[in-house]
Amino acid sequence: MMRMQPSLGALTGLEAALAALLDGVVPVAPTLLPLYQTLGKIGAAMPPLVHAQPTRDTAKTDGWACRALDLAGASAYSPLPLMAIPVWVEAGVAMPEGCDCVLDADLIDCSGPMPQALGEAAPGQGVRRAGEDMEAGRPLIIAGHRLSAADLLALRSVGIGEIAVRAPQLRLIDLAAPASDTLTGHFIADLARASGATVFDIETVTRDARSVAQALASAAGDLIILIGGTGAGRADATADVLAARGALIAHNIALQPGRTAAIGRLDAVPIIALPGAPDQAFAAFLALVQPTIDRLSGRSARRQTVLALERKISSTVGLAEIVLLKQEQDRWAPLAIGDFSLDAIRMADAWLAIPGGSEGCAAGTAVGAFVFDDPR
Structure with a gap:
């Protein structure tokens, strides 16, 4: 040491x-925690996804599961009789065998003796194809990154209830x-x-x-x-x-x-x-x-957002000075340097440290700052 x-x-x-x-x-060392305790924690390495998701074609929306070819030419002006009432599906359920599209609820008329289609659809309409969400072999999380709500959504979608984190x-x-x-x-x-x-x-x-x-x-x-x-x-x-x-x-x-x-x-x-x-x-x-x-x-290196300074920053040689910044369009506007009010702390979007050997930065200088709301 x-x-x-x-x-x-x-x-x-x-x-x-x-x-x-x-x-x-x-x-x-990594620790296994239930998902509800891991938001904002730093993920550790985990085995990649074994099977592509979803494993089968699923319905994106509620409606009638059909075969697009059977609907060719159907319209409100020229209803197309169907041999049988299509299968009704809810969003997220597996598509019935032989069906490749989902038709809106009001486009099938079941009031008469024979169901009729009042519209047509292209193959894949209203359907999430097998493997469309995530490919097999994809990492479930990126080790060293901060776990977000979207990460937890993906984990829950494949049935994972706990995850390795370094906390x-x-x-x-x-x-x-x-x-x-x-x-x-x-x-x-x-x-x-x-x-x-x-x-x-x-x-x-x-x-x-x-x-x-x-x-x-x-x-x-x-x-x-x-x-x-x-x-x-x-x-x-x-x-x-x-x-x-x-x-x-x-x-x-x-x-x-x-x-x-x-x-x-x-x-x-x-x-x-x-x-x-x-x-x-x-x-x-x-x-x-x-x-x-x-x-x-084990967090990955934090990213810096590079923008030009709206105005000059003056710094004392010999001291590393922390600067609080607020983003104003495409520029960093200095809020405080070396002495912070509570309001400056509250309003700041990012920060940077002026090295001890520097007298500061001129207006217009491009500087990299660490944002407080870093999603990674």
Whole structure:
């Protein structure tokens, strides 16, 4: 594991901190879960589809199952007598043998002594052909992708009731202090769940070193998140406790917002200590926690959406600064950089990190940003 010697007042570069945090971290083992628990989780590899779907021709709509050839020439002006009443089918049921189309309900007249067709149809009309939905050999899910409602629909359609996912178990320790810290704890828990982690109940402890140490000693999981107590206040003991346990990798990251974040490791379990303020914790979550959850869940690399900047972004050299963006037509409009209001957090569509060695980006520059509502 990569170790860094913490020094008071020094800032650790974001790239170096993230590399140290992720050093040796591997995806967790897959777990089988029922489908209703897997929405938003990251799928693991599964055997491909054995049989094409549907296995037989099925009706797309309710109506009369017919043979198109038997309807040739039928119209409302020239009804065509039929030898027998066609079979009525409901949407989704297998088509009767010899039938290749579905005729609307009002196009068969059964009021007289002999049924009559009042319209014709082409072969395949109203029918979903065998194998039309999914070919044999297709992956049921794409390993490393976030499971969507459409994925679960496809799985249910072939009778699968559970699926393999990688869902890292996250322990969240919230250091009780100002009311904002409690709000931050729930905010971070929601963000982690949306990233595919399984979050246990938030454990709330007082800020003193003994309470924090006891909480760490009993914490178990794939990732431990502490919230609060990372600053320079007299009651801020988080980094000191991690250092005393020999678990501290770095404290004070060259990141804005989120400078006072700390990272560490207890045995093989990564630890990330976030500042208590919501905007500071949010930025550190994006820069440090989200990549760690992605690594633990085996998630594929997140896609970036590239658009031109609507206006210039100025950044402080030496600090990696998180920028919140809103899409305005075909451009990224910066909402906030380095300091976030709750409204900016709420309204943002995407984010990007300006590297510490950059002074920013000129208006019109094409930049890649990570969208918050990433379907993959």
